[in-house]
Amino acid sequence: MEVFKAHNIRYFLYNGGGDSQDTANKIAQFSISEGFPITCIGIPKTVDNDLPVTDNCPGFGSVAKYVAVSIKEAGLDVASMCESSTKVFVLEVMGRHAGWIAGAAGLATEQEGDAPHIILFPEIPFNRDKFLRKVKSCVKKYGYCAIVVSEGAQHKDGRFLADAGNRDAFGHMQLGGVAPFVANMVKDELGYKYHWAVSDYLQRSARHIASATDVEQAYAMGKAAVEFALAGKNAVMPIIVRKPGKKYRWIVGEAKLSDVANVEKTMPRHFITRDGFHITDVAREYFSPLIQGEDYPPYKNGIPQYARLKKKLAEKKLKPWKG
Numbered sequence: 001m002e003v004f005k006a007h008n009i010r011y012f013l014y015n016g017g018g019d020s021q022d023t024a025n026k027i028a029q030f031s032i033s034e035g036f037p038i039t040c041i042g043i044p045k046t047v048d049n050d051l052p053v054t055d056n057c058p059g060f061g062s063v064a065k066y067v068a069v070s071i072k073e074a075g076l077d078v079a080s081m082c083e084s085s086t087k088v089f090v091l092e093v094m095g096r097h098a099g100w101i102a103g104a105a106g107l108a109t110e111q112e113g114d115a116p117h118i119i120l121f122p123e124i125p126f127n128r129d130k131f132l133r134k135v136k137s138c139v140k141k142y143g144y145c146a147i148v149v150s151e152g153a154q155h156k157d158g159r160f161l162a163d164a165g166n167r168d169a170f171g172h173m174q175l176g177g178v179a180p181f182v183a184n185m186v187k188d189e190l191g192y193k194y195h196w197a198v199s200d201y202l203q204r205s206a207r208h209i210a211s212a213t214d215v216e217q218a219y220a221m222g223k224a225a226v227e228f229a230l231a232g233k234n235a236v237m238p239i240i241v242r243k244p245g246k247k248y249r250w251i252v253g254e255a256k257l258s259d260v261a262n263v264e265k266t267m268p269r270h271f272i273t274r275d276g277f278h279i280t281d282v283a284r285e286y287f288s289p290l291i292q293g294e295d296y297p298p299y300k301n302g303i304p305q306y307a308r309l310k311k312k313l314a315e316k317k318l319k320p321w322k323g
Helices: 002-006 018-033 059-080 102-108 128-142 179-192 202-206 212-230 281-291
Strands: 011-016 039-044 088-093 118-120 146-151 162-165 174-175 195-198 236-242 248-258
Touching: 002 248, 011 018, 011 212, 018 039, 039 212, 059 088, 059 102, 059 146, 059 202, 059 212, 088 102, 088 179, 088 248, 102 118, 102 146, 102 281, 118 128, 128 179, 174 236, 179 195, 212 236, 212 248, 212 281
Parallel strands: 011 039, 039 236, 088 146, 088 195, 118 146
Antiparallel strands: 162 174, 236 248
8 A cells, every 4th residue: 555655556457367356356456445535447368267147267278278178189199109109198278176178178079089088087986996997998999098187186075186385476286287187097007108297387488389369368357457447447457248149249347346356256067078088069158269360470580489577676656665
């Protein structure tokens, strides 16, 4: 509040996920109690796609596109050598409690036998024996098995398959290593040669393969946030509203930050097949429009060129803070 007052900052726009929206909401309320009202607008942005109220979140469409393309290409690679080499490939994707990213990988399956053959969702408790039977069945039927696993995949009792034992800045359990965990389980129990990969930061920084729909929506949310602020609205967030009908259409809507903060939207059960290992046609109808179109950045010497902020700092008006 001291910094806001010193620089006469009256607008605060915060771009982020659930924790960020909670922060924006708290600042809005706190500024009023301090007698220095600040117009706070949240802007949806999370690759996890787990914000409530909004149909989807900017960032997710491009991650979904990257993951679907990656598992499709990796699947083709494994298929080409499975007769004499690797038979199982495991791709780990982000998603602590919500399997949206893992689910989007299912778009790569365009016909019988396409990768991924198995998707492990946080929403579906991991059943070791059932999983191993499915892997064995896929290898027998297709010659190989491509698996996508969400970092938040967990046992029936809620324990994560990949609990790293640490916590992040928000107090969340630090996850990592579920891909090698699953791959080694397959090797130990079934003896198949395997490879695994962790998409990690690559999935959310792959601007070179961004979804045109996602880019359009990202700009629209930023523009709407500024318009909301100038209109005097406070503690709200622009959202994406999907219009009914077979043709994909969307408009900008509005939600209260109090309805968004700290609420995780998980994958609906009817988006996941009965056996718990793939996505349904309903899920496919939801995901598909979000990855449509390409929005390539400009290239120079074969390398994409990205804007670099000058990061010119404002002149300090306060003494160093001593907490």
